[in-house]
Amino acid sequence: MNILVCIKQVPDMESKFKVNAEGCWYDSSDLAWRMNEYDEYAVEQAVQLKEQTGADLTVLCIGPDRVKETMKKALAMGCDRGIHVTDAESFDKDPFAIASIIAKFAEQKSFDMIFTGMQSQDRGSAQVGVLTAEMLGIPSITTIVSFAFDAGQITVQRELEGGVKAMVKAPLPALVTCQLGLNTPRYPTLPNIMKAKKKELVVTPVADLLGVAVLQETLSLYFPEKKGGGVVLEGDSAELADQLIAILKEKTAVLA
Amino acid sequence: MxxxxxxxxxxxxxxxxxxxxxxxxxxxxxxxxxxxxxxxxxxxxxxxxxxxxxxxxxxxxxxxxxxxxxxxxxxxxxxxxxxxxxxxxxxxxxxxxxxxxxxxxxxxxxxxxxxxxxxxxxxxxxxxxxxxxxxxxxxxxxxxxxxxxxxxxxxxxxxxISTTATGKIEFSGYQQADIGGVDLSKAQVIVSAGRGIGKPENIAIIEGLAKALKGEYGASRPVVDSEWAEHNRQVGTTGQTVSPKLYVACGISGAIQHLAGMKKSEFIVAINTDKDAPIGEVADVLLIADLKQFVPILTDKILAM
Incomplete structure (x- = not known):
C-alpha cells in the first residue's frame, strides 16, 4: 500500500499579525511557524495505517524553505520520505492551484490512500482535499473523526452539526480530510527525531507541477472592525474581580 | 444577477x-x-x-x-x-x-x-x-x-429533479450525540473552559466559578478533544448551542465554531491573556487576566457575598 499525507505550515494563531506591504496577505516575518493543527491528525492517522498495513508513507508540503522544519516533524512522527514542493509564493495560490499541484504529483504515484487536514488554520477554505480527490477521480470524505481500514475498504465517521456523526464507507483509493479529535497525535521521540534527519527529503520546484492559473485573488487583507460596546479591563486580579462583580450586578440578574 | x-x-x-x-x-x-x-x-x-x-x-x-x-x-x-x-x-x-x-x-x-x-x-x-x-x-x-x-x-x-448517478461512497447511518445528564441549553449561567486552562486539573477552577454562580460549566472543542471534559459539555457548532443570561468564557480564544454556539448569550464575559483574541468581538466585558489566578479570587468574592 502507498499512502500520501499532505501538510501545511501555518503561523501560530496567537501571533500578532501584520498586513504585508502589498496589502493582500499577512506579513510572514516575526512569526512562529508550526504544522497546521488539522494536519497533525492527518499525519497521525497515516502513520497508524502504515503501522497496520506495512505501507509506504510519503508526506508532501508546499512552501518556502522554512516548511522543511515542519516536514521534519512529520518524518519524526513516522512518515518515510518527504516531498518538498518549493514555492516562495504559495501563500498567494488559491485552493484550486494548490490542489492541482498535489494532484499532479499524486497521479504519477498511484496512492491508495491520501490524508489531508479538513482545512488550514490560516486560509481556512476547506477545499484542497476534496478538489485534489476530484482531480484524481477518487472518492473523498470530509471532516472525519474516526477511521478504520479493512479488506480494501475504509469505514469512517463524518462529523456533522449538533454532535451527530454519519457512518460512511468507501473503497480505496480514497482521500479523507481529518477533523480535530480524530486521534491523539504522537509527540516525536528523540530517537525518531534523530532518525528523521536521515530520511529522504526530495525537493521539487513548483514549476514542475503547476499547470493552472488561480481562479481567485485576494484584493485586500485587513483587521475586522471591533464591535462597539465591549469593555476591556486590565489590572490587579482582586480589583478586577470587584469591577466585574459590580458590572454583573448592574447588567445581569445572576448575582441577585 | x-x-x-x-x-x-x-x-x-x-x-x-x-x-x-x-x-x-x-x-x-x-x-x-x-x-x-x-x-x-x-x-x-x-x-x-x-x-x-x-x-x-x-x-x-x-x-x-x-x-x-x-x-x-x-x-x-x-x-x-x-x-x-x-x-x-x-x-x-x-x-x-x-x-x-x-x-x-x-x-x-x-x-x-x-x-x-x-x-x-x-x-x-x-x-x-x-x-x-x-x-x-x-x-x-x-x-x-x-x-x-x-x-x-x-x-x-x-x-x-432526478438522476441515475451512483457513487462509490456508501452511507450507513447516523450516530446521535450522547447528551447525558447535562442540558446546557437550559442553564442560566455557563462558565466555559478553553485551551487556556492549560491542564485538566484546572477544570475544577471553572467548575468552582460555575457553582458559585449557580450555573453549569461548559468547554470548548480542544478541551473536549483532549478529554479534559465530556462531550456533553461542549459548546459550539458540533456541541450545544446555548443562550444563557451570562456566559463566562475562560481561556477561550473564540474560534468561529465556538462563537456560533454561544454568541446569542445575553451577557458575555471573556477572561483571556490575549487582548486580540476573537472572543473579544462578542464579549461585553473582556478581562485581560490569567484565569488560573483570577478565577479563584472571583469565585471566593462571589461566595463571600
Missing part, C-alpha cells in the same frame, strides 16, 4: 441554515432559485422555483449523487453564483461543484460588499476581500453571518 441557493435536509428535516441563504439572497438583491434534496412534506417557504429531489429516493447526503443532481440543476438555472452554507454539507459538496464548473469557491463568507465576498483569515483575526476570476462563483456562508429580516410566507413552485 441570478443565484442558486443550496438548502439542506437531514432525516427529513429542513435545516435552519436556509435562513442564512435567504438572508444572503436579500443582501445581494439577486434573482434566486432554490435546490434541495428533501421532501414534499417539509417544503421551505420561498418565493420562486424550488428544484426538489426526493430524499426518500436519493437518501441522506451522498456526495456523488447530490453533486449530479445539483450540476443538472445548475445547467437548467444557469446561475452566476451558487450559494451553500459553510456546514458539513456545504463544505463537502461545494468544492465538488467548483471543480466540475472550474469555478472559484470562496469559503465561510461573512459579508458581501459591492459584489465582493469577504472571508475570515487566521481564526477570524483578519479578513480578506476576494475577487473571483471565473464566470460562475461558488460561496459557502458562515453560520449566522447573513440574517433574514422577514421570513417568506410564499410556497415555492416545485420542479421535481
Amino acid at each position: 441570478k443565484i442558486l441557493l443550496v438548502a439542506e435536509c437531514r432525516e427529513g428535516r429542513l435545516q435552519a441554515n436556509i435562513n442564512d441563504l435567504l438572508g444572503f439572497a436579500a443582501k445581494a438583491d439577486a434573482e434566486s432559485a432554490l435546490f434541495l434534496v428533501g421532501t414534499q412534506e417539509e417544503l421551505p417557504k420561498f418565493a420562486g422555483t424550488l428544484y426538489l429531489a426526493d430524499s426518500s429516493t436519493y437518501g441522506e447526503y451522498n456526495p456523488e449523487i447530490h453533486k449530479q443532481l445539483l450540476l443538472d440543476t445548475i445547467d437548467t438555472v444557469k446561475p452566476d453564483m451558487v450559494i451553500f452554507s459553510h456546514s458539513s454539507y456545504g463544505w463537502d459538496l461545494a468544492p465538488r461543484i467548483a471543480f466540475a464548473l472550474k469555478a472559484a469557491q470562496i469559503s465561510e463568507v461573512v459579508d458581501f460588499v459591492d459584489g465582493k465576498p469577504i472571508a475570515p483569515v487566521c481564526n477570524a483575526k483578519l479578513r480578506r476581500t476576494v475577487a473571483p476570476k471565473t464566470a460562475v462563483t461558488i460561496l459557502t456562508l458562515q453560520a449566522g453571518a447573513f440574517s433574514l429580516a422577514e421570513e417568506p410566507t410564499t410556497t415555492p413552485t416545485v420542479e421535481a
Whole structure:
C-alpha cells in the first residue's frame, strides 16, 4: 500500500499579525511557524495505517524553505520520505492551484490512500482535499473523526452539526480530510527525531507541477472592525474581580 | 444577477441554515432559485422555483449523487453564483461543484460588499476581500453571518429533479450525540473552559466559578478533544448551542465554531491573556487576566457575598 499525507505550515494563531506591504496577505516575518493543527491528525492517522498495513508513507508540503522544519516533524512522527514542493509564493495560490499541484504529483504515484487536514488554520477554505480527490477521480470524505481500514475498504465517521456523526464507507483509493479529535497525535521521540534527519527529503520546484492559473485573488487583507460596546479591563486580579462583580450586578440578574 | 441557493435536509428535516441563504439572497438583491434534496412534506417557504429531489429516493447526503443532481440543476438555472452554507454539507459538496464548473469557491463568507465576498483569515483575526476570476462563483456562508429580516410566507413552485448517478461512497447511518445528564441549553449561567486552562486539573477552577454562580460549566472543542471534559459539555457548532443570561468564557480564544454556539448569550464575559483574541468581538466585558489566578479570587468574592 502507498499512502500520501499532505501538510501545511501555518503561523501560530496567537501571533500578532501584520498586513504585508502589498496589502493582500499577512506579513510572514516575526512569526512562529508550526504544522497546521488539522494536519497533525492527518499525519497521525497515516502513520497508524502504515503501522497496520506495512505501507509506504510519503508526506508532501508546499512552501518556502522554512516548511522543511515542519516536514521534519512529520518524518519524526513516522512518515518515510518527504516531498518538498518549493514555492516562495504559495501563500498567494488559491485552493484550486494548490490542489492541482498535489494532484499532479499524486497521479504519477498511484496512492491508495491520501490524508489531508479538513482545512488550514490560516486560509481556512476547506477545499484542497476534496478538489485534489476530484482531480484524481477518487472518492473523498470530509471532516472525519474516526477511521478504520479493512479488506480494501475504509469505514469512517463524518462529523456533522449538533454532535451527530454519519457512518460512511468507501473503497480505496480514497482521500479523507481529518477533523480535530480524530486521534491523539504522537509527540516525536528523540530517537525518531534523530532518525528523521536521515530520511529522504526530495525537493521539487513548483514549476514542475503547476499547470493552472488561480481562479481567485485576494484584493485586500485587513483587521475586522471591533464591535462597539465591549469593555476591556486590565489590572490587579482582586480589583478586577470587584469591577466585574459590580458590572454583573448592574447588567445581569445572576448575582441577585 | 441570478443565484442558486443550496438548502439542506437531514432525516427529513429542513435545516435552519436556509435562513442564512435567504438572508444572503436579500443582501445581494439577486434573482434566486432554490435546490434541495428533501421532501414534499417539509417544503421551505420561498418565493420562486424550488428544484426538489426526493430524499426518500436519493437518501441522506451522498456526495456523488447530490453533486449530479445539483450540476443538472445548475445547467437548467444557469446561475452566476451558487450559494451553500459553510456546514458539513456545504463544505463537502461545494468544492465538488467548483471543480466540475472550474469555478472559484470562496469559503465561510461573512459579508458581501459591492459584489465582493469577504472571508475570515487566521481564526477570524483578519479578513480578506476576494475577487473571483471565473464566470460562475461558488460561496459557502458562515453560520449566522447573513440574517433574514422577514421570513417568506410564499410556497415555492416545485420542479421535481432526478438522476441515475451512483457513487462509490456508501452511507450507513447516523450516530446521535450522547447528551447525558447535562442540558446546557437550559442553564442560566455557563462558565466555559478553553485551551487556556492549560491542564485538566484546572477544570475544577471553572467548575468552582460555575457553582458559585449557580450555573453549569461548559468547554470548548480542544478541551473536549483532549478529554479534559465530556462531550456533553461542549459548546459550539458540533456541541450545544446555548443562550444563557451570562456566559463566562475562560481561556477561550473564540474560534468561529465556538462563537456560533454561544454568541446569542445575553451577557458575555471573556477572561483571556490575549487582548486580540476573537472572543473579544462578542464579549461585553473582556478581562485581560490569567484565569488560573483570577478565577479563584472571583469565585471566593462571589461566595463571600
